[in-house]
């Protein structure tokens with residue numbers, strides 16, 4: 122049994138309005154009328170204080186265009202402002218590595234955009250209404266409010282541990298959010314896009330969504346959560362999504378970058394092609410939610426509520442929560458970063474809702490892939506999650522951030538393996554970068570009293586290595602800009618590889634041994650070149666590994682303030698000047714011991730690893 126709107130058409134409205142609606146509805150809607158049943162009853166539409174029922178009915182049934190100018194949608198954000206969002210995470214359970222993955226990626230993008238001089242508003246938060254939350258709270262013997270407080274706080278703590286530099290954290294139970302949802306609902310209602318009808322269908326409680334029979338597995342199981350959907354029949358308010366079919370098709374046609382990567386755009390276009398159906402935006406059976414304005418027996422569907430968190434987050438706490446003021450603080454968003462599981466909500470429902478309310482659309486919706494376990498999406502509902510707190514405490518935030526951004530091509534799925542994790546971070550962070558810095562600083566200390574002998578721009582004259590570094594860092598910039606985060610990491614790491622090749626081919630240690638003014642000078646200049654490359658690596662990798670980058674900067678003799686003031690223009694060759702005094706060598710990243718290396722014990726000494734992240738100078742040199 123597919124989700125179905127009951128349609129015993131009771132023509133209790135003014136006939137002309139109903140006819141207008143049916144004629145102006147999408148062809149798919151018209152087709153489905155034969156198979157499905159819509160019970161558009163005279164109790165339609167939540168009331169507004171001024172209009173009569175019949176007028177309201179007529180308004181809701183007539184598909185007037187919203188004030189949003191579709192020719193200009195999606196509207197470009199102001200040039201210097203970059204507003205990006207993570208999903209608002211559902212607080213049915215504490216965060217897991219999947220939730221952390223989206224947030225780490227968003228953080229890397231936010232940090233990169235800040236480096237390029239943008240004013241960034243990075244929004245994250247928690248989605249706290251709905252049946253699943255009420256059930257989870259009851260199962261834990263707690264009230265929904267207390268439950269939400271606890272889990273929402275767990276997200277904040279994890280974001281702190283992972284060095285997430287968000288600017289706004291919105292909770293959908295925040296009164297300012299609730300006020301904005303109510304105002305938005307009223308706008309959509311006034312635009313004639315909400316009506317009331319009976320609904321019968323198969324509901325996945327974990328997705329909080331009615332499902333089409335054809336997308337379900339055997340026994341009506343949800344393919345994502347592997348649990349049977351339950352049959353539900355409700356009297357709900359509906360959003361007239363079908364009315365926006367053509368408009369959405371046109372927007373995607375004219376703005377192919379609206380949904381990224383390209384293969385996700387194709388998915389969205391295919392869904393739309395199959396015909397958009399109106400969806401139910403209220404629940405009669407769910408108590409834990411925002412009340413439908415003027416019909417307190419119903420609560421607003423959790424998705425209709427949660428998506429608005431991206432706007433209510435912009436509302437300042439001290440001001441009256443109004444859509445207009447929130448919007449003027451940064452809407453439309455430049456980027457919604459989400460997992461592919463919620464693409465439909467962001468790339469179909471949300472733009473239609475915004476158009477209905479006369480608001481601008483976000484610039485881009487990027488749907489990334491899943492972290493998987495045995496091929497299945499890691500998720501709270503399936504309980505097959507990887508514990509991010511444990512990873513952070515064992516390996517530190519930089520290793521976790523780097524591994525997932527480098528290893529999983531952004532957009533695609535990726536499976537986690539601890540062995541791979543350890544191999545990658547050891548090879549890239551401890552060896553390619555850490556070891557190179559360490560041995561160069563060792564040579565500098567021994568032969569130059571830790572002081573640079575020349576400006577890096579002078580030392581690089583006629584040296585090809587400099588060109589290589591410049592090309593790679595420029596490449597990484599383009600990759601960050603186009604959200605190819607794995608490639609951006611790779612390009613920066615290529616600078617480290619080039620540095621290792623350069624130092625090995627030049628072998629300054631033997632030049633020093635050979636002695637003589639020209640050998641000595643050449644070797645000293647080589648050290649300047651490598652350290653300049655390290656400086657560039659530190660800035661270019663800072664969106665991904667902010668702590669590691671800071672530690673590199675410290676080693677190069679800079680203050681923390683200088684690091685925090687760095688911008689992308691500091692990736693230009695020539696920053697290091699002669700006379701700069703560097704710190705004595707001290708490893709910036711402790712190599713993680715594998716199980717075999719630890720003699721069958723734990724994969725890594727937890728205390729040592731943690732200490733290294735917090736206080737790198739307390740460790741002895743490794744691998745130099």
Ligand SMILES: Nc1ncnc2c1ncn2[C@@H]1O[C@H](COP(=O)(O)OP(=O)(O)OP(=O)(O)O)[C@@H](O)[C@H]1O
Pocket residue numbers: 208209210211212213218219220222223327328458459460461462463490491492493498499500501502503
């Ligand atoms: N396995 C995963 N891989 C990548 N991202 C994930 C993963 N799981 C969750 N996310 C991120 O979290 C978002 C969904 O958040 P939500 O709070 O609903 O988590 P969930 O674990 O998917 O929940 P559930 O298992 O109950 O569906 C996704 O869109 C994505 O951004």
